[in-house]
Amino acid sequence: MLLSMPSTPADPALQARMLGTLLANLEGMVYRCRLDEHWTMEFVSEGCLALTGYREEDILFNSRISYDQITHPDDRRHVRTTILEAVARNCRFDIEYRIVRADGSIRWVWERGTNITRDVLEGFIQDITERKQADEALREAERRYRSIFENAIEGIYQSTPNDGYLAVNPALARMYGYASPQEMIAVLRDIDHQLYVDPHRRAEFVRLMEQDNVVTNFESRIYRRNGEIIWISENARAVHDSSGKLLFFEGTVEAITERKLHEAEIRFQATHDALTGLPNRTLLYDRMQQAMLHSQRYGNLTAIAFLDLDQFKFINDSLGHQVGDELLKITAQRLKSCLRESDTVARQGGDEFVLLLTSQPNEESITQTMQRVLHEVAQPWTANDLEFRITCSVGITLYPNDGRDAETLLKHADSAMYKAKELGRNMFQYYSAEMNSTVTDRLELLNRLRQAIPNDELVLHYQPKLNLASGEIIGVEALIRWNSPHSGLVSPGAFIPLAEETGLIIPIGEWVLQTACRRNRAWQDAGYPPVVISVNLSPRQLARGDIVQQVERVLAETGLDAQWLELEITESVMATDVEKSFAMLTELRAMGVRISLDDFGTGYSSLSYLKRFPVDTLKIDQSFVRDIAIDGNSAAIVRAIVSLGHNLNLNVLAEGIETAEQSALLRQNGCNEGQGYLISRPVPEQDFLKLLNR
């Protein structure tokens, strides 16, 4: 009993003082009360004021307020029931409830007591508001944590090094493809092998934990429940007990597959060509470094092949960029098909590709690969329902023989490629030291060619066209020559391709048109028999779109009647922006200008275009004429072209006649017009006029 006196007899005054001090120092209120409806207090200790805000005399014998009234109205019934039950069972009671203090504030109290007699209770009441608030705060924190755990978008887990997962939240279970956290914990027992794609990843995680107690941005590939592989990033820490023993790892997981794919995409874009998907220059340099190191270590060769498509510019300009792009993609595939996985095909830009062949034992193996490359690239391909063939020229350098760094090797391969172009295209050339001058040669040539018109260095030669039966000159082809002070008389094969590549063909072409028309008019004025003069038109001149206006102007300036001018176009023009070409040629025809289809039979013609297009003459390509006497196929082609032309009401002219036999065979096959060395080579004006006078 709380108020019983010590059993040892002592001075009663001393005992009373000790008891008073003890009660006064207690944090709480000691009481004796009646078991009545007011809990009438017969004794309360000094703690009464601090606990309730009422003085002892206010509360004793309910003089101002009863303890029942101080008890919070909502808790009164509960308090009474609990105490009465304890009394009935003759036990101690222990109860927490709220009181309303004198200042109106509500406090939590903890009361423990017992009944002394049937009507009297004694006990102790203590303010526990702060503890209650702390408990509540703890519960609130717990609730909040639970809510975060349950509702987080991020995965959250607790795991141990050996026993798998202790807890996982629903987000993590979902991320890993499990129906619930429970299922995930039950199924995923062997994290090392069941979860991580790389089974060493978990050991690495545990090692980092042991070392640092935390891991941050720990990125791994993991298997979802259905076997799908995703990327995750973990941030975790180790949780220890007070003795430092590891309890568990606690961490969060973020799914980062999309980010990883995006990063990979960006990396790919930075190192690959967008059109063909091939490695770009940056990646090529990287691979070249590796290949050179490998060759250094194992004593073998690395080959760098610089490849440029022949006449690509022409395809691009004449058939349009879409077709050009398609051709580049096809070429990329073909090149890849010729090489091993360990080799690289890179796009350098435009129509230039670089092949990197690693670990080559000797030149022979490189030569074999290059032969395959030339063969594959030259396979036919189709665009706009037409079949095309394109070839390529390749320059090859070898590491370590031709250079020790990527820059030099590529530069030398480029020079070798130009050599291959110079020698006639559709071939490869190995680099040799003399080739270094080629690039400078081209630049010099271009600079000198630019000066050719203002310096009056261009001249025309003329090659007559005959009626094969009568031997009468019915026309003349104007063919350009460059009278270069540097190199003498240069044939067009040596500078027209460069002029076409660089656009110089536009002013050169206009000069040819002007000169040919002016000279033809002058011959007529001088009393020579009138002849049709043919001028070659480059596809680029047509692609510019102003050829009609140009011809109109030149005819007006020179005074030549349109009927004495013929424009020779190649077959490719018919496949180029068909409607535009059709419209321009129709206008030219309407003006009276004749149109001749040059090199007929070599490539691009579609018979349906041929029917529609405004053409007067088909010129059988010299390759068929050359072989007409020795190759049955060529003879058959010539016959077919003659018959086709005549059926379409076109003139048919054979070019490149060199022998009397060829001429006779052409006549027999119904071809009545011809041109070639047998009759006359292209000659200067004065020589041509002598022929015309005969």
Ligand SMILES: Nc1nc2c(ncn2[C@@H]2O[C@H](COP(=O)(O)O[C@H]3[C@@H](O)[C@H](n4cnc5c(=O)[nH]c(N)nc54)O[C@@H]3COP(=O)(O)O)[C@@H](O)[C@H]2O)c(=O)[nH]1
């Ligand atoms: N856009 C322009 N192209 C032009 C112009 N002038 C010429 N050219 C083109 O250059 C190519 C080479 O021309 P060239 O060296 O003049 O060769 C022509 C003839 O000399 C040659 N030919 C004529 N007869 C024979 C022969 O019996 N045998 C033989 N081996 N060669 C012969 O053929 C060339 C004429 O070809 P074509 O134009 O197809 O009629 C050439 O492609 C020219 O077109 C120009 O002003 N503008």
